[in-house]
Amino acid sequence: MREVRILTDERLRALFAPRPRDCHKGTFGTVGLIGGCIRYSGAAKLANLALSALRAGCGISRLAVPESLTQAVLPYLVESTLYPLPIDESGNLRYTSEATEGFLRGLTAVGCGMGWDENPAGANYLEDFLTREGLTLILDAGALGLLAKNPALLRAHAARVILTPHPGEFSRLTGVSIPEILAHPQEMAEGYAREHDCILLLKGTETIVTNGEETYRVDRGGAGMATGGSGDVLTGVLTGLMGYLGATPETVAAGAYLAGVAGELAEEKMTDIAMTARDTVDALPAAIRLLREEK
DSSP: OOOEEOOOHHHHHHHTOOOOTTOOGGGGOEEEEEEOOSTTOOHHHHHHHHHHHHHTTOSEEEEEEEGGGHHHHGGGOSSSEEEEEOBOTTSOBOOOHHHHHHHHTTOSEEEEEETOOSOHHHHHHHHHHHTOTTOEEEEOTHHHHHHHHOGGGGTTOOSEEEEOOOHHHHHHHHOOOHHHHHHSHHHHHHHHHHHHTSEEEEOSSSEEEESSSSEEEEOOOOGGGOSTTHHHHHHHHHHHHHHHHOOOHHHHHHHHHHHHHHHHHHHHHHHHHHOOHHHHHHTHHHHHHHHHHOO
16 A cells, blocks of 8 residues: 555645636636436536536536536526537437537536436447546546446546545445445555556545555545535536646545535534535635635
């Protein structure tokens, strides 16, 4: 196992430092988020995902959903742009290369898979995204399920890949039992990341972030984050940060740290019983302020 690195206050202040006055939205990257299906529409959760990317500091956030979901999602979107994707006669996602080109135009990072089912079109989009050199791809939820069913997709990827499984999803990716993963989480995460040339964020009470050579542990967060949509918020935060910080184990760990601190602040205000994922999104500005001030 590798020696575990820590995120110092100094490094966190540097990563979330105040911005120069002469910056503009193009300075901090345009990111994309793609997810949703008729079965798992989750309009509010998708909007939280898009908003958390903006709260994390990217310049522009573009949310892509099947055209059949656009009317459901639109009322929840204010700052983000919506990109409708083609559908079949049943309203399910349909893959076209033209849709991929339109969605990816100008993007530096894409968060993928939230609210996806096992529709083969999702695998087609994922396969296309993985071939894109220079793109940072954050995979969660349904995208991880597709990888578990199609492991060959990861064998020759050109994109920079970040995987964000919880232990159950990691078990499906690896074929290793959850108890064994929980017994040796760092060793398992490092081995998988090294073998598949990716950054792995293994969620848990203590989150592990590694590329197989460089490993961080993050212990921020609380019981109130054990609620639907918290994983979507984390993916949104990571996607937003990757839009301008670039994908390294340190920046991914910083994203997990930021989301965890925001969750702690939300829990303090709303209680561990009553808080929702949206409360974590709302607490991101206060979390950034805190990271800038901590000594």
